[in-house]
Amino acid sequence: MAKKVDPITLSVVRGVLETTQREMTVALENTARSSVFNLAHDYSNAIFNHVPEMIMQGQDIPIHLGSLIPAMKCVAGYFGDDIHPGDVLMHNDPAYMGSHMIDTCMYKPVFYKGELVFWAVCKGHLTDIGGPVPAGYNPDAKELYAEGLRIPPVKIFDKGVKRYDVMNMILTNLRARRDQEGDFNAQLGAVQVGERNLIALLDKYGLEEVRACIDELMGMADRQMRTLMKKVPDGTYSGTAIVEDAGHGLGDMEITATVTIEDDNCHIKIDSPPQVPYFINSYEGNSYSGVYLGVMMFAQLPPPYNEGLYRCVSVDMGPKGTLCNAKEPAPHMNCTTTPMETLTDAVRLAFEQAVPDLVSASWGHANGCNIAGWDTRHDEEYVTMVLASIISGAGATPQQDGWHACGPECCFGALTSGDVELLEYSYPIIIHRYSLMTDSGGAGKYRGGSGTCWEVEPIDKPMTFITFGEGRRIPAVGAAGAKSQMTEPKVGRIEISREDRVDLIKTNVIETINPGERAANMNPGGGGYGNPFERPVEKVLHDVKNQLVSIEGARQDYGVVIKDAEGLEIDRAATDSLRADLVAAQ
């Protein structure tokens, strides 16, 4: 390895890039208006070089960052030579490598001494993007046009001059204009902070040295990933995961990832069925996020995170017009969770075939809700995505139990759910329950993390309750031989309690909940790792004591017999014999 750059400067440049990304994030969070930004962290920031390659990926939402890699190239390519100092570009359209339309991106080219040197980029989930259904998720959409406003690459600043006409055109099409405008300002602030810091860096070290350092940082990420790939035996491995029928009536669908390892290179081929007239089609940009997250669930590498990680990874997303490589006008709004999480699982499973000891289990998929209605306290409409409703369990790893309440898989712990009292203060609702769920974590030598239940009742006026996602029939997939017997508590579901009955719902629906009625949104737990019958009985007992596992769950899932429900005493003899039987039956 030729050492071209000064090692000290290299460390400093890396620190400045990380600080810059962090300050972009702080600027965005402190100024944004919507709770999806403020409370939930549903945004991401990144820095690109002139090529443009992603040179700094934050630790933000995985679903955003993978897709930014092709999106940045697509948007820069669209304008070609027509990019000037003072420009700011905006875009959300999946046909131009966007993820889903409600995630809107801002791109600021950074010029230094007249030369385009960097891009500061910010992507965030708005609370609304127009279209017939508030908050964007429309399970009845048959086409992209029924899901909101498509924004192809446009300039919102042209050589430093704000394009009020373009902004007005966009804002006119969105609900809650004041909030959306505030969020756009916040994004603009973030990319400006990025620009300011990057220029200061160049002033100090000069373009040539900074570029050399960045090349080296990308080279490091590349070498890290290649070193890892080299450890995987050459060969072809495949993994298949199932996208559940979440109410469209088209039946279950399969996504298969075929991973071919040759020396230190990795090729991933995706096979998925033809696209469907339901909001779960994933365009190419979004599918990159799914594939890259699957790779990272295997790789689990430390920073630096940049595009160098994926230099040795080539991807064939399958023919246009398929579920994972959709073409216009396929509807897509649900794609960042479904089928993205299934796609991630397929890639992860293929790697598990290759190196079973290294790959973590799948996390619970998103099974969430949006709510809307009338707030009589202020006489105004309310609408929001409820991030607290998608908090699932994390998958167990080869080293430890999965984290409780950390998912969904597509967000990998980056979301926050918001305080119960703040939500009740902001919306006319009573949250009756926000808790972990017994027996929800996947069984394994290492247990999957518990999913959560979020139960809500509207005050005064009926509430519109819109569900999205899946993971309601098939539990999060375990790893290294982990398997649960008691599956029902491990999947997502919705229970609506009315005066005389409780409805169990496992599809995507739009329901009306009246005051006095309750909707409970239950999220799946994470998958387990390793053979559950090898889990030490003390750990099972500990989980039973804490009601993370029931006495019946201990018997069925772990072969542990507890004879005294009061004193929680283990029947060693019965446990040994039950475990022996269960192992024999495996």
Place this chain on the structure above:
Amino acid sequence: MRTKYRLGVDAGGTFTDFVLAGDAGNVSLFKTLSTPEDPTKAIENGLSLMAEGLGLKQEEIISQCDLCINGTTVGLNALIQHKGAKTGLICTAGHEDSLEIRLGHKEDGYRYDAEYPPAQMLVPRYLRRGVRERVLSNGSVRTALVEEDVRAACTLFLEEGVEAVAISLLWSVLNPAHERRAAEIVREMMPGSFLTVGSELYPQVREYTRTSTAVTNAYLGPTLKRYVDSVDRYFADHGAKYPVRYFQSNGGLAIGGAMTDRSVYAINSGPASAPQAGLFVSDPFDQKNVITVDMGGTSFDITLTKDGNTNLNKNIDFLRYRIGVPMIQVETLGAGGGSIGWIDDMGLLQVGPQSAGADPGPVCYGQGGTEPTVTDANIVLGYVNPGALLGGRMQLNRDKAYAAIKQRVADPLEISVERAAYGIFTIVNNNMVNGIRRVSVERGFDPRDFVLVAAGGAGAAHITALAREMGIDSVLVPKLASGLCAFGQVISDVKYNYMASAPHRFEGDATFGQLNDLFAEIEEQGVAHLEADGFARADIDVRRSMDMRYVGQVHECTVDIGNFDITGETADQVKEAFHQRHEQLYTYSERHNAVEVVNIESTIYGRVEKPNPPHLGDGAGAAGALKSQRPMIFSNDGKAVDCPVYDGERLGAGDEVDGPAVIEEVTTTIVIEPHWQALLHESGSYVLRRKA
């Protein structure tokens, strides 16, 4: 009548510092090794050392103190080591898990780390007992408290040997009746237990924060109580005339009883006194914008004070536990003299956060350390004199430091040892600069508007380099830098925070009246508390603040409003102050939009008379204090230049030293880079300025 002394005892990770301030402005500093397993030991040892040094008996010193102050790490250590009390939680049924759900988040920096464990629970799930009851967001009761549920929880706690109980119910901040009744039942059934009630400790909206704060308080309470009782007893036995005061993370003092009941205020007490000290040493220069940087053996602590007001943190994760009560914002990095320089898997030079600590310590200590530290680099760079540490009581080995840097850093990077040492210096500085940005730039402040005050044994060696990197032109290094936090404690006031929740749109006389009544109510409690502590009403001060935001926003910003009542007229001033604070923090305001209040807070101060500042005699010029010359390195090329070394003890007021140079004090070394100049001021601080 004034007594003779004021005593500050500050326990740190490595050393416990003792500061004795006399009424003539004379200050003495003593250091003894900390004894974390029994912290009262270090106090005994230090007091003996001090008594010996001054030729007095412990009793003579203690009985002549009007204030004995203790900053303690007992709460911090119990939290780090999870050695608090066995604790139970009583909460609203359906919400038993907010502590463990932690808002569904995994900390940044660990997202793809398969081995990063979840935070250890201070209360396991089976001891978090839900009780049927419900208050709604308007304070009305939806479901009455089912008392048998509380009794059942207590029965379980008694069976399980629970020592401490936290009660935290939803919306208790608007209607505390259920919490109060539950507390009565707990007191009746578990009379020996330590009890914390959420709405009393932290009456602010945000259930997760309140519950977590109450649980942490209960968890630490019994440990703090044992410690406070034993320190109180020690001082009482040695003739103390006044109760010992303890230093809190909010930057003020508290008596032992308050420290026990509100133990969560104790968790970061040590470094929280730095702002007071920073303001004190900056006062002769009319500076009220101060950043303090305290670099010790293992950590680097930063605080920021603007216009005399120090950054506070509320609602933050501290050691992975959400804490609501206000704490002085102390940004702590793993960057100290003992921080280790190492090459990571990708061949990058990193410094810290691992530290060689006090044992084995840096390689140059010759106690068996093999990994090169910042102190080792500073020796190779010529900044630190191998023979001058602790006034010559400790000899350092430069050759060992040189060899370790060569082997672990220079050879792998294929650079010279001198360049490698300068690299370690540069990178640790860079880490520290990024930390300073977090308390300044991220809080909406430009660091160039501040004076930098150096503290800690290692801070002064880095201070001009840090100032250069930040673009700061003026730096203060007190001769007392190494014990600045202990000094900060002896010049602090007694301080209690009282809070209430008041979610209202900020408009209309009815709302203003309610807010005034609430302020009056919490202040009455606070004043009564201080009067019981022995303060005259004239020495008690009240400062009000409100957490405000625009309707629709989620994050509040805190607006200080002095101590006046809110009327139609003053309301406009408050709104204006809010708009301005918003601009300062977030670059813009929305003057056309409605404003709401979320929480209110009154800070009650018991004013303590400050000791006199020191007054140095005039010097006869720096030349007389010149000790020697030695080569030092000030650039990335590793080239050394010959620089003068001055003896700080021989410098007097008005003496000037031009950089590059070094001034050696007994417990610290001040490095003055090229293009900087030091001037010793009569108040006992060096003023370092960048030369035009």
